Every structure is written in C-alpha cells, then in structure tokens.
Amino acid sequence: xxxxxxxxxxxxxxxxxxxxxxxxxxxxxxxxxxxxxxxxxxxxxxxxxxxxxxxxxxxxxxxxxxxxxxxxxxxxxxxxxxxxxxxxxxxxxxxxxxxxxxxxxxxxxxxxxxxxxxxxxxxxxxxxxxxxxxxxxxxxxxxxxxxxxxxxxxxxxxxxxxxxxxxxxxxxxxxxxxxxxxxxxxxxxxxxxxxxxxxxxxxxxxxxxxxxxxxxxxxxxxxxxxxxxxxxxxxxxxxxxxxxxxxxxxxxxxxxxxxxxxxxxxxxxxxxxxxxxxxxxxxxxxxxxxxxxxxxxx
Amino acid sequence: xxxxxxxxxxxxxxxxxxxxxxxxxxxxxxxxxxxxxxxxxxxxxxxxxxxxxxxxxxxxxxxxxxxxxxxxxxxxxxxxxxxxxxxxxxxxxxxxxxxxxxxxxxxxxxxxxxxxxxxxxxxxxxxxxxxxxxxxxxxxxxxxxxxxxxxxxxx
Numbered sequence: 001x002x003x004x005x006x007x008x009x010x011x012x013x014x015x016x017x018x019x020x021x022x023x024x025x026x027x028x029x030x031x032x033x034x035x036x037x038x039x040x041x042x043x044x045x046x047x048x049x050x051x052x053x054x055x056x057x058x059x060x061x062x063x064x065x066x067x068x069x070x071x072x073x074x075x076x077x078x079x080x081x082x083x084x085x086x087x088x089x090x091x092x093x094x095x096x097x098x099x100x101x102x103x104x105x106x107x108x109x110x111x112x113x114x115x116x117x118x119x120x121x122x123x124x125x126x127x128x129x130x131x132x133x134x135x136x137x138x139x140x141x142x143x144x145x146x147x148x149x150x151x152x153x154x155x156x157x158x159x160x161x162x163x164x165x166x167x168x169x170x171x172x173x174x175x176x177x178x179x180x181x182x183x184x185x186x187x188x189x190x191x192x193x194x195x196x197x198x199x200x201x202x203x204x205x206x207x208x209x210x211x212x213x214x215x216x217x218x219x220x221x222x223x224x225x226x227x228x229x230x231x232x233x234x235x236x237x238x239x240x241x242x243x244x245x246x247x248x249x250x251x252x253x254x255x256x257x258x259x260x261x262x263x264x265x266x267x268x269x270x271x272x273x274x275x276x277x278x279x280x281x282x283x284x285x286x287x288x289x290x291x292x293x294x295x296x297x298x
Numbered sequence: 299x300x301x302x303x304x305x306x307x308x309x310x311x312x313x314x315x316x317x318x319x320x321x322x323x324x325x326x327x328x329x330x331x332x333x334x335x336x337x338x339x340x341x342x343x344x345x346x347x348x349x350x351x352x353x354x355x356x357x358x359x360x361x362x363x364x365x366x367x368x369x370x371x372x373x374x375x376x377x378x379x380x381x382x383x384x385x386x387x388x389x390x391x392x393x394x395x396x397x398x399x400x401x402x403x404x405x406x407x408x409x410x411x412x413x414x415x416x417x418x419x420x421x422x423x424x425x426x427x428x429x430x431x432x433x434x435x436x437x438x439x440x441x442x443x444x445x446x447x448x449x450x451x452x453x
Binding site: 006008082083084101102103104105106108109112123124125126127189192 | 413415416417418420421422423424433437438439440441442443445
C-alpha cells in the first residue's frame with residue numbers, strides 16, 4: 001500500500017515520476033473512468049478551499065466519488081473520538097483517505113491505523129506534499145528544475161509549504177534564497193538539513209536585494225493568527241509587498257508563485273504581468289492530485 | 299583504609315542479585331532511573347551514588363538495582379544520557395555479565411515531543427517515536443528535532 005505522507009519520504013525519481021504522471025493527466029492522454037467505482041473519504045478537520053475542491057475535482061475527473069466530513073463540529077471528534085478510531089472506521093468504507101488535520105504528524109498516525117492508502121492534505125504546520133508537488137509541477141512546466149535560483153519569501157518559520165518546497169528542491173541542485181521578516185526566518189534545523197543535503201542557502205535582508213537573481217519567487221502569507229495583536233501583525237505583514245515597480249529589471253522568465261490565499265503581499269496589478277503564475281499554480285492542483293489519487297488506488 | 303576507600307565502601311556495597319550501572323555521567327543517575335521507569339512509587343531496592351571519583355570520567359554516578367536484571371532495550375536507552383555507562387549483571391554476589399550501552403536507532407514512549415502541536419501529545423493511542431540522529435532526536439511524527447537537554451523531555 002502506498003501512502004503519501006511527507007515530502008521527506010520521496011526520492012527524486014519518485015517526484016519526477018509523479019510529475020510525469022500529472023502531465024499525462026493534464027494533457028488528457030489517459031483512458032476515461034480510471035477510478036470508476038472507487039470511493040474516497042475527504043476528511044478535512046481544518047478549513048480548506050483549494051485543496052479540498054481540487055482533490056474532489058481530480059477524483060471526479062477520474063470517475064471516482066467522494067464522501068466528506070465538512071467540519072470538526074459535524075464529526076464524532078466532538079464526542080471525544082480519537083483520530084485513530086475515526087481512521088479505522090472510515091477506512092472500512094472507502095478505497096482511500098485524504099486527510100487535512102490541525103495536528104502535526106496526524107497523517108503519519110492515520111497511515112498506521114488505516115487499511116487503505118492515506119494522502120496527507122496538510123497536517124498543522126507540518127507537511128503538505130500535494131501542494132509541494134503542484135509547486136514543482138508548475139515550475140517544471142516552464143523550466144527545468146535543476147540548478148535554478150529559487151527565492152522563498154515571507155513566513156519561513158511556520159510556513160509548511162515553504163519547508164516542503166525547499167526540501168523537495170534540494171533534490172534538484174538549486175540555490176535557495178531566503179527572505180523573511182525578523183522572527184520568521186527559516187527554522188535552524190531545516191536550514192541545517194538543507195545545507196547537509198548540499199543546497200546553497202543565501203539569506204537576504206529584503207526582496208529588493210534578491211529578486212533580480214531569481215528564476216522563481218515563492219511568496220507566502222504572513223499568518224495573522226501567529227501574532228499577539230493586530231498592530232504587530234501589520235508591522236510584519238507590511239514589510240514586503242510585490243508590486244509592478246519591484247519587478248523592473250527582473251529575469252524575463254521569472255515566475256512568481258504563491259500557495260494562496262494571499263492577503264495583500266502581492267499587488268493585484270502584478271496579476272496582469274507575465275510573471276504572475278499563482279492562478280495557474282492553483283489550477284495545476286487538479287492534474288497533480290489526479291496523479292496522486294490514481295497512484296495510490298491503481 | 300583511606301578516606302576514599304571509606305566512602306567507596308559505604309556507597310558501593312555489594313548486592314546479591316540485580317544490576318549495577320556504573321560509569322554514569324555525573325549528575326545523570328536520577329535521569330537514568332526516570333528512563334528506566336523507576337519512581338518513588340515502584341518497588342525496587344536501590345542504591346544511588348553521585349559524583350563518585352572516577353579515574354576514567356573524573357566523576358561518575360553509580361546506580362544499583364537489587365533483584366532486577368535490565369533488558370537490552372532498557373540498557374540501550376541509558377546511552378542517550380550516559381553513553382559511557384557499563385552494565386554489570388550480578389548473581390550471588392558475582393558479576394555474570396558485563397556490557398556497554400549502544401545508542402538505539404529508534405526510541406518509543408520514552409521522550410515527550412516538545413512540539414505542542416504534535417499528534418503524540420494528544421489522547422491518540424500512539425507512543426512518541428524518535429529517530430536517534432547525530433544532531434539530536436528527530437520526531438518521526440512531526441519532524442521536530444530535540445538537539446539537547448534530552449533529560450528534560452523524558453516522560
């Protein structure tokens with residue numbers, strides 16, 4: 001049985017294989033009804049729009065069906081049921097489980113108790129491997145992943161998407177440029193792990209300093225809930241903003257990515273530039289998740 | 299008898315059956331007991347000597363546990379805190395087995411993950427599980443890394 005839990009579990013060949021499969025699904029070169037009669041539980045114990053809808057869309061496009069838990073309030077968790085019990089029960093109903101949960105390590109636990117494959121759709125501040133795969137897929141559609149200069153901007157301390165993407169890119173010999181407000185820098189253990197993997201990590205004081213060296217700029221949102229008050233949040237959140245002026249003189253092929261939702265860190269005027277690729281990135285969630293769902297249930 | 303010999307005689311009297319853990323890093327004896335699950339409410343008959351002079355370590359701790367022979371898994375956990383510890387199994391006042399400690403690859407249920415968001419810190423039916431790396435203990439659930447002060451995280 002094949003679980004998708006953490007980007008740490010993947011070798012480069014695994015990533016390349018899944019990205020190739022996503023390409024097949026995006027171009028429509030696959031037989032219809034590949035997952036006909038397959039049923040998947042979408043267990044989302046935390047709010048999500050894009051991830052849940054793109055998994056549902058991916059499954060529907062493959063001919064499968066899904067059942068849902070819409071909220072923690074509507075589940076037996078309010079009665080004190082453990083996640084382990086929920087997983088043991090639900091895995092008896094379906095052919096695979098897609099899990100979003102607020103606790104880190106929840107997907108790993110679910111995989112231990114499940115009798116069907118589990119796909120991690122985000123566990124707290126931990127892992128979000130399907131997001132990382134669609135980030136890689138979006139980059140690879142425009143340029144080879146090997147040896148690029150990739151910038152990570154924003155909340156690099158708590159941002160799980162930035163951690164996972166950095167670890168995945170480490171398999172492609174990239175140079176990573178990190179740009180974070182004070183206090184939200186990349187955790188030391190991740191930075192050490194990246195260097196152990198042979199990645200050159202360059203820290204920058206500002207996005208202005210780095211942007212002209214980059215092939216990819218991955219922007220993340222500052223999470224308001226991490227701050228004790230609104231004033232300190234705005235103080236940090238306003239420390240960077242991507243504008244059309246900032247983009248003068250950048251590399252022609254620069255792509256700006258963002259896992260969305262955004263909260264003011266990218267000026268809407270940037271949407272009309274060729275650098276803005278975040279909506280395409282979100283759209284790529286469907287073929288990538290088709291590849292994952294097919295892989296675990298084929 | 300020298301002063302040192304007197305102290306030695308008082309602190310390290312022989313036991314008939316059980317385990318002597320010698321060459322524990324000075325100051326770690328009580329943490330070794332915690333790792334072994336020995337508390338004030340368990341029944342073992344114990345002798346503990348701390349900061350005993352040692353030619354090899356300068357100072358060391360010694361723990362003697364009567365009528366209990368430690369298992370290999372228990373012994374290896376001691377290596378997390380006292381990598382130079384030596385285990386002597388005693389039967390009828392004689393040493394029947396001497397062994398060192400080896401750092402295990404994975405430890406379960408011994409150390410609490412410091413990450414409050416980790417699933418192992420909830421009421422789920424799983425034990426904390428850490429991979430032992432050169433740079434620290436790596437939580438196999440949430441990826442947290444404990445770099446030092448392991449004793450403070452013992453359950």
